[in-house]
Amino acid sequence: MKTLKYSRQRESIKACLMARHDHPTADALYAAIRQEYPNISLGTVYRNLNLLVELGEIQKLTCGDGADHFDAVTTPHYHFICKNCGQVYDMSLETMNNINQQAQKYTDNQIDSHMIYFYGTCKHCMQKKAQ
Amino acid sequence: MKTLKYSRQRESIKACLMARHDHPTADALYAAIRQEYPNISLGTVYRNLNLLVELGEIQKLTCGDGADHFDAVTTPHYHFICKNCGQVYDMSLETMNNINQQAQKYTDNQIDSHMIYFYGTCKHCMQKKAQ
DNA sequence: GTCCCTGCAAATCCTTTGCACTCCT
DNA sequence: AGGAGTGCAAAGGATTTGCAGGGAC
Numbered sequence: 001m002k003t004l005k006y007s008r009q010r011e012s013i014k015a016c017l018m019a020r021h022d023h024p025t026a027d028a029l030y031a032a033i034r035q036e037y038p039n040i041s042l043g044t045v046y047r048n049l050n051l052l053v054e055l056g057e058i059q060k061l062t063c064g065d066g067a068d069h070f071d072a073v074t075t076p077h078y079h080f081i082c083k084n085c086g087q088v089y090d091m092s093l094e095t096m097n098n099i100n101q102q103a104q105k106y107t108d109n110q111i112d113s114h115m116i117y118f119y120g121t122c123k124h125c126m127q128k129k130a131q
Numbered sequence: 132m133k134t135l136k137y138s139r140q141r142e143s144i145k146a147c148l149m150a151r152h153d154h155p156t157a158d159a160l161y162a163a164i165r166q167e168y169p170n171i172s173l174g175t176v177y178r179n180l181n182l183l184v185e186l187g188e189i190q191k192l193t194c195g196d197g198a199d200h201f202d203a204v205t206t207p208h209y210h211f212i213c214k215n216c217g218q219v220y221d222m223s224l225e226t227m228n229n230i231n232q233q234a235q236k237y238t239d240n241q242i243d244s245h246m247i248y249f250y251g252t253c254k255h256c257m258q259k260k261a262q
Numbered sequence: 263g264t265c266c267c268t269g270c271a272a273a274t275c276c277t278t279t280g281c282a283c284t285c286c287t
Numbered sequence: 288a289g290g291a292g293t294g295c296a297a298a299g300g301a302t303t304t305g306c307a308g309g310g311a312c
Contacts, residue, residue, distance in 0.1 A: 005286050005291050026277080041294045046277060048292090064193030064246065066302090067276060115195065115248040136266050136311050157302080172269045177302060179267095197277095198301060 009033075009040055010048045017058060018072040023079075023088040025067040063088060063117055082122035089122065140164075140171055141179045145188065145203075154192055154200040154210075154219040194219060194248055213253035220253065 016033050030045045052058040061069040065086050080089040161176045183189040192200040196217050211220040
């Protein structure tokens with residue numbers, strides 16, 4: 001097992017993600033962090049994001065719009081994705097009653113994780129369209 | 132609006148996907164169809180898969196393993212993905228009770244579609260590991 | 263004949279990786 | 288010093304696209 005060393009870049013990436021309420025892509029995060037560390041490289045951003053995902057400190061969201069998104073909230077929750085603007089919103093839902101039960105058909109273990117995405121047009125986009 | 136013309140390639144792609152019970156990637160489907168049409172190109176497979184998705188005749192699954200998968204079943208259902216082998220299984224669950232209700236927070240419309248993925252290790256892989 | 267569809271290859275987008283160098287411990 | 292982390296640029300994988308020729312109607 002590798003020993004983890006401190007890096008100001010990693011701290012900055014984590015801090016930056018936690019400060020946001022949207023779910024930025026690696027590239028969007030890169031752009032934001034460049035304001036503080038103009039020399040940081042995109043490769044470093046990707047490397048650290050993947051590391052943080054492995055550590056369970058952040059979550060990766062693959063919503064199907066090409067680029068992965070990242071989320072500092074790791075407790076189970078769901079997402080609403082606007083088909084118009086691509087914005088990813090957090091959704092909270094009651095615990096998923098019979099899902100673990102259903103999953104016994106496929107695995108003897110627990111479900112490790114899940115990804116739930118709902119697609120539609122968000123209110124914000126509907127307003128813009130109405131104008 | 133474009134007029135749709137018949138193409139034997141498109142028919143073959145659709146037929147091939149419908150005949151399968153797994154959820155192949157574009158590349159896997161390409162390999163299968165090549166047996167019947169050795170000259171078909173990967174670009175054509177992608178073009179037609181996207182067209183069929185637009186027509187609502189098939190479904191695209193973005194499970195987060197790099198490549199998109201395709202599914203001939205378009206009725207709402209869920210997926211179990213083995214973290215070990217990447218196999219995608221169909222799952223059926225009762226109708227999602229309060230989900231549309233919850234979604235009113237984000238959209239005034241109905242939810243257009245949703246993607247639900249559960250991750251774990253499938254029984255098949257557990258057996259192999261045990262050997 | 264017209265316009266859609268194809269095969270091919272090049273281009274694009276997102277992400278990962280190899281390498282020499284730097285920074286933590 | 289030792290090894291993890293970085294910046295850079297090149298490589299990689301998946302998907303899209305431009306173009307000239309072929310096929311449907």
